[in-house]
Amino acid sequence: MVGRKYIAFLTLTLLSLLITSVVLGPALIEAPPETKSIEELLSPKLPPGNETNETGPPIEVPISPRFVLLVTGAAHTHYLRLNVYTDYVDGRWLTRNATVVPGNTIAPPEMKVPHHSERDRITVTSFLPLSGNLFTFLYTTRVDGAGAEAVPEYNLFRTGLNVTSYSFSSISYTFEWPYLLNLTAGNMTEYLSAPNETRLAELAGSITLGSLSDYEKALRIARYLANNYRHVENATPPANTDRLSWFLFESKEGSSYDFASAFVILARLSGLPARLVEGAYVDAVPQTQVVTERDRHFWAEVYFNGAGWLTFDPLHPDPNVYVPFELKVYPPKMTVNPGSSGTITVMFERVASGTNSTVTVEIPSLERIALINGSGVYNITVGPFDGPGYYPVLVRASTEAGAPASLLRITAVTVPGDITVIPDQAAVGLLKGSQATLGLPVQGATQDVRLSTTSPLVETWSWWGTPGSETGIYVRLVSPQEYPLGWHIVNMTVMSGSKVYPVHMPVFVMESTSVSVDVPNTLTAGDSLTINGTVRGIPTGGAPATGEVAVFLNDGRRNILIGYGNLSNGSFSLPVRIPGNLKPGTKSLAVYYIAPLGYPYISSTTTRVVMVKGLAKFSLPELILAGPGNVTIVGRLVDGAGEPIANATVSYYLDGKPVGNTSTRTDGGFSLRLGIPGIEEHVLTLRYPGSSNYSRASIDVTVATVGLKVPEKVTGELGKPIRIRGKIIGIENASLKAYVFPGKTYTVNVVNGSFDFTIEPFQTVGERTVELRHGGRILKRITVEVVSPVRIELLTSEAKGEKTARLEFRVVNSVNDPVSGIHLNVSVNGLEMRAMTNGSGIAVLEIPVPEERTNATVIVTFGGSTYYLPASGRFHVIISKKRKIPWLYIGLIAAIGLALARYRLVRKKPAEKRREKILKIIFNNGIPLFQEGETMEISVECDGEPELYVDGKPFGKGRDFRLTLTLGDHTIEARCGELVESARARVLPSYNDAVVEYYERCFLPWAKSSGVDVDELTPREIARALTDMMYPWEPVETLTEIFEKAKYSGERVSRDEFIRFYRSVLEVIGGGCVV
Missing domain, CATH: 2.60.40.1940 (Immunoglobulin-like)
Known part of the structure; x- marks a missing residue:
């Protein structure tokens, strides 16, 4: 209780001092101009993420923000993201603007690839106020913090407030490696821009040359950087030097920024959409950990179809491959005096749910000294070691549920003695049928050195050197054929005279494998089959009890995963499916045996060369409806990718009886004609016999000739839905399409021979054509007349x-x-x-x-x-x-009004109000464009008597006029007192000319600017493209219909049709192009 009182008193005292310094400090103390405030010293602000630096030029490497965080709950999370960079411009990374969405959630991606997932709930507490972007994971689904809002394009969250604590929920995804190797890069051109430099392109090409998948390209780039460059902090290129080129071609050492930046550029040059990410790399453990700017890190993300953005980091292991856990042990070796102990750090991270993974810590002479049941970072005391010797500390992680997996890490402990032996390797991997050599350098030997052991793994030994100087022993290890696989401790004693030194050497005995598989010599695209095979050890012939088998088929460009399953007691029976879009030809089929993590059997592969036949199939509907008479059947013969199969013979049968043959054209298309005089139903069978390159193909098509009973004309009211009902004779159930000319389509379901559908309201009167179609066939054409009450x-x-x-x-x-x-x-x-x-x-x-x-x-x-x-x-x-004007009373009232006005002006001068005079020219026929011979009616509105002029010549006085003008443009001018108003009228030979002109001058340029390739499309295709882009279908189709009539039909366009056309143009494109 006394202790609590003291703590409370001390806390209140510190708070009082802090408040006093903040509130009274500026009034009591005059500090030098450059002195930082107490707030800046205690709480420097974190820069707000990707916001632009407005005070100076951009820098090559983003400034490192200061941060001190407590992170809790990151059980499966290594990467905390802060910023995303998208554009590499003049050697600097910038971020494109992105939409900020109010709200604190982002939906997780829809993964279309088999995967494992883990969920974390992470809490971040900052000693310094955070604003702008927040530290979150790639797939964060929710952030609970003040003012949190989402930036979905970059999978980021930010806040406009200063926060010191927030929590977020995240999902991490991992994949079995066969599924990763089957991924294809996404089509995201905005993430493919890269410097146009020959050296960079050549380097990217040389790294990825021979890659059989897009994921392999990314892996090769990451491994190339990891294996050929050195990681250093604070790498600084010479002045006026391009940092990227300096890192890749000169210094070959750099920070995580240089590694990640180089990866993104090389990936983009290899066709992989990639972006640069900045954040912090943390331990993937649930316990609270301190994260500071020293943990600042850069990495890359690449987008793949079906899997989304995946992380690539040349400085860390691939985080996308599923592993049941991660295990690290520090230090790798230590020296301990006799009778003393040492401390090792065990990092047990990213432990997958449901695996019941544990870690045991053992020393051969001391047995088990620790058991770890949960993920975390552990400091474990090892020892004491009573006497001299070489003692490996064996840290082994393993799963207790699910797929078997184990991983061994070793800390080599040397306890010096009269003589001391330090092996040249911490453990030995010994492959059956082969041999391994272990070097044992001996320190302090004054006499000849000898080796004593009873292990059957030691075949022989020899000593080298001279006593009193450098000397040692070479040990040759060979595994007997019957010796069990796995980890063993070989106990050896090194002697020099009476001096002895025990050595406990871990040896992992393992065996190579071979895969045998039964695969047909010829495969057909689109087929499903079962591949059987075995996996055996070499040289013992033993059967691995477990593992996985993956089958890939190479299509000439990349490997395609066609089967993936389990091995059981050395055998597998694997269902596979040959991709239907494969082209015919010789292919390479590879079968991989994948051994579990830590398993003593080594993974292996076998390859077979197979012939693949292309898939042939017919492309036409399985139900064809037509009217009685000659029925033309049109179809195509294509391969699995939809490419045509040309010059092929197709036989056709009606109700099982042969009718004839037809041949496919170069586009794979064919046609045949059947004579069906009445309302009938038949089965049409099409057969293709196949060839050396393509499979056989056949299809049964139901051909029914039908009749429709529906009114020839249906009348509906403007602005109201229109219902159409009818019957179909010859088929009970079918699905038709009602095409409302021009362009709106409805699905019409035929049930028990009847149909009933409703058309959306029309906004203009007139006649519309409705076509009832099945496929491309018009079964019936009816007219819908739209009328309106007034x-x-x-x-x-x-x-x-x-x-x-x-x-x-x-x-x-x-x-x-x-x-x-x-x-x-x-x-x-x-x-x-x-x-x-x-x-x-x-x-x-x-x-x-x-x-x-x-x-x-x-x-x-x-x-x-x-x-x-x-x-x-x-x-x-x-x-x-009109009443006569009483001038006397008006004068009296005016005098009184003037007096009142003067009095009010003296007190307050109001804003002057003035009645505006009006003069307006109104074309009663609507749009001021007419065809030759038409009479235009004009009304003029003004306060007096207007006078009308045409092309500068007086026409007459009055308010209403009727004019018939010659071809060309004319100026109509009205004068009323001091007011003058003018308008332009145009007379053309026909409205057809006006429609074509406005379509080509106004509508086509607008459509092109909206993204439609008008130069390559027909008017109808242009209309369909705009409708697909969610532009209003009715005006688009109306103007298209009238344009086609004006240009192609030879019929004259009426004034009403022209007005409909013109209004539709204005509705679609606005008023930028008018008469």
């Missing part, structure tokens, strides 16, 4: 004028769009008149004004048209003369 509105509530007054009506359709170009019959108190709506759906009528104010009844009727239904409206409107 609504008539009176816009004038009171009409005033001297002699005439204006009434305005508006007509809209069922989707509230204006209806133009229709005639209205208007009755005003019995006076019959007629008006037509303009492009805005407005009809204007001048009516006589009676002497007395009148509440008139207005009846408006529309008799209907092709696509608009009849409508009528009854309204009441007040018609009166």
Whole structure:
């Protein structure tokens, strides 16, 4: 209790001092200008990750941030990621901008390759505030921390706040190595850019030459760097030297940055999409560990199809291969005085779940001294060692469940004596049928040296040197054929006179293997079969009890995994499938025996040369529906990759009876004609006999001739779904397609001979063609007529004028769009008149004004048209003369108003308001483009009486005009008082010319800028490509349909069709290209 009080008192005192220094420090102490604040000394800020350095030029190696972290829970995690670099520019790595997604989760990838997975829950506590990117794992699924947000493109998380603690959940994936060797690199061109230097390309090519898979390319690059370059910290190239070239071709030593940067560039030059990653390398143990900037590390990630981003690090073992555990022991050797003990560090990491893996620590003379049941870092005391001798500390990890695996690490302990022996190797690997030589240098020998042992593994020995100087013994080890495989301790005694020195030498006795396999000489692409075989030891003929077998088939470019399974007591029976897309020819088939980790049998392989026949198959539907009469069947004969098989003979049979033969063209296509006069159903059999290069092929196709009962014309209302029902005779159940011209497709399910489907609402009136298709055959073509009711509105509530007054009506359709170009019959108190709506759906009528104010009844009727239904409206409107202007009262009111205005201006000057004068030219026909001979109707809106000019010449005064102009462009100008408004009208020989011009001048350039290859596609293919890109299908298909009619049909395009075309163009591309 007293201790707790003292701790509490001390804590409060320190907090008080800290608060005092922060709050009062600036007021009490004047520090030199360059002195760091206490906050900077205690809590320097961590740079916010990939953000751009705005204060100076970019640097070659990113600045090392300062960090001190406590990391807990990283049981299967070595790599904590902080930054990702994507672009190598002028010798520097940069990061492309990426989208930051609000939220603290990223879904794990969908692994399409068999794999093992482990989940970790990791907590990071920082002594320094963190902001920007957070330390997380490659596949982190959730981060729990203040302000956490995701950057999915780079699998990163960041925060805009200062945090000192957060946790995250992660998944790590590993794979059996046959699945890794079967991976192909992803198609990600943005991660393939690299310097265009001949030396770099040649180096990359020489490293990966002969690689049989993309993963092997990456492995070769990593191993080349690991084996030919030296890892040093703080490597600095000379000034004005390219760091990458200096590392690869001159110094050949560098930091993890240099190794990883070189890997990424060499991988990209080898066609592997790769990126550079910065972070920290930590121990993969669940216990809390301290991580600082000294653990800062760089590595690479490569993207593979089906497996996602995989880590590659030339400075560490491949983390992608599944192992049940990792085992490291330090130091590898030590010297201990007699009677003393030593300490070794055992790192038991990445222990896979479900393996029940353990570690035992043994010394031959002391038996077991420790047993470890869980992953972690352990410091273990070994000894005491009573007398001189060579004592290996054997640290063995092994699995107790799942696939058997073991791994032995050794710390060699030397206890000096009168003479001392230090073997030239910590352990000996002894292969049966071969021999091994062990050197035993002897220190302190003054007489001849001798060796004493009872081990049957020692065949003979000889001594070398001169007593009193350098001397020693060579021991030749040979395993008897019946000697058991595995680890053994060979106990030997080295003597020099009366001096003796015991040596306990670990020896691993192992045996080579050979694989025998029964494989057919000829294989067929697409076939499945079982390959049987055996694995035997050499020279004993013993059968390995366990292991795995992988079968690869080389297609001329890469190895393809076709089978993978287990070995049991020296035998295997492995199901394999030959890839269907293989080209015919001679191939190499390799069978690998893969021994478990630590197993005394050595992995081996055997290779066979086999002939592969290509897969032949027919490409056509298994059900063909057609109308009665001559039915043409079209199909293709292709190989497994979809490539054509040309000049092949195809026999065809109807209901089992031979009918005839046909031949394939160079594109593999063929056609045949059947005469089926009525509603019938038959089985068509196609047969290809095969050849020396291709397999046989056959297919049974049901051919049914059918009839459809469906209305020739279906009428639907604008803006509402349209239902179509019908029956099909000749087939009970099928799936048809309804193609709504131009371009929308619906699936139509036929059940018990009937179908019923609904078409989405149309937004314009008119006729549409609907084709009922099966495959590429049109079974029936019907017409859908889209009509609309109209609504008539009176816009004038009171009409005033001297002699005439204006009434305005508006007509809209069922989707509230204006209806133009229709005639209205208007009755005003019995006076019959007629008006037509303009492009805005407005009809204007001048009516006589009676002497007395009148509440008139207005009846408006529309008799209907092709696509608009009849409508009528009854309204009441007040018609009166304009009042005479009372100038006396106006003058008096004006005087009073001026006085009030002056008074208010003195107090406060308000913003001036001014009524804007209006002058507008309205083309009642809509778009100001017409074909030769058409009359354009123009209305002018202004406050006074307008005057119209055409091409600079006066045309007349009034508000409504009708003009018929010559071919060409014309300027229409309206003048009203001081206002002048002009518009441009164009007259063409036909609307066909306008449609073609606007399609080619406006639509095609826009489509090309949107990513469509318009130069290589037909108009219909362009429309389909845009629809696939999620552009609205109806306007795209409408403008395509009208363009095809204008350019190819020879028929004239009507004004209504041109307006539909033009509006569709504007809807798709916007207003950047107008009349």
